Amino acid sequence: MILEYQPIQQSRIDLRELKELVRHGENKYVEFKLKTTHPEKIVREMVAFANTDGGRLIVGVADDKSLKGLKFPDEDEFILQRAIEKYIYPAIDYTLDRLIVEGEREVLIYTIPKSPFKPHYVDLDGVLENRRAYVRVADRSVQASREMREILKGERKGLNIRFQYGEKEKTLMKYLADNQQITVETYATIANISRKIASRTLVVLVLANVLKVKPHEIQDYFVAA
Template sequence: MTLRELQLLVKEGEHATLEFKKKVAHPEKIIREIVAFANTGGGNLLIGVSDDGNISGLRFPEEEAWTLNKAISQHCKPQIQFVQEKIALPGSKWVLRYYISESPHKPHFVLEPEPLPAHVYPRPRNPHPPLRKRTYVRVADRSIQASREMREIMRGRQRPKDVGFRWTEKEQVLMQYLQEHPFITLRTYAKTAGIPLSLASRTLVRLVLANVLDIEAAENEDRFSAKYPEQED
């Protein structure tokens, strides 16, 4: 990528497939963006660019790349493929570009330390704290934690097959609701249909995989909408 191409890309501002980081100060947070790109539609991560689009650059790009590459290798599971590039700036500075394509092996997870309860004090000095797996997806210009339903849908889409279901009362209640509303959430569906959250979750996942519903990831609750067939002219 040339400097001119970089400048044009930065002018777009952060969005679903573009993220800026001034430097690799907290690699454990940056790899969330990389996982989100791999789990969604891919994207570019630019190191050496501020959130406001100022191309400040890096003096020692090799050190920054080594830190981030180590974090990707150790904390992203399964491993994520990426393309790394150095872009020269005036004044002996550089921008690091990481291009991550949408992965065929979703979902990818970040291994993060398990947080201790707030009441635990003093904090134990454990060099190897227990880890938890979290997965992230890209929504607009943010990377958010994926819901259980989104994770199951990503897994299901990696095993393409015909998904069968029967139109029972709970599906009829769902589709009737969606005729009157643009979307429904998991909790609203469970309450409306009078069914447990676990059953509502399985039903929504199955209908998305059957291409009956669409899912839109959101920070609080995912939104499910009816996927009507396109009308012919």
């Protein structure tokens, strides 16, 4: 049974399933944390899962995939609960399971479904300009670009996107016929348009299912759907 390659369908998990997930390691749907040290960073993973396709954050697992468990799980649960309430905006939906893995030690398993209210942000200081959204890419959570945030907003609204197929769109599709992917900056250059217009055009085409976006921590890439 391979669990790690599938979007999260259910919240409850038993020890056998947990060991199977841990054995396969971190991926798009699974993230390990040994402790709740730096909870302000841990909530990034939860936000990324909510903004993408959901996932599980498992606390009490070491980098070598050993189930260390938590000696004081009540304390770790409290720390993370406060961080979730304090730093995530808007609030995310999640469920929590606790499993005994060794002696009195437990692991915390947070199951976060894909959210219909994305984008969610990490808000550390209450300053609007400092909020950061994150998305899940393979086994990492990366900061969402301006374009990615607009795509998340558009998906949330369920917009019926219409667009005119003009010269700049023709230039784009011609480029993608010869190249696998394109960035906002490259599109702005080859179409001789501003970055703002290039950005907006790519976002609209993603929401219209003409293109797909491949988020990246440095710059996003857009490919034909």
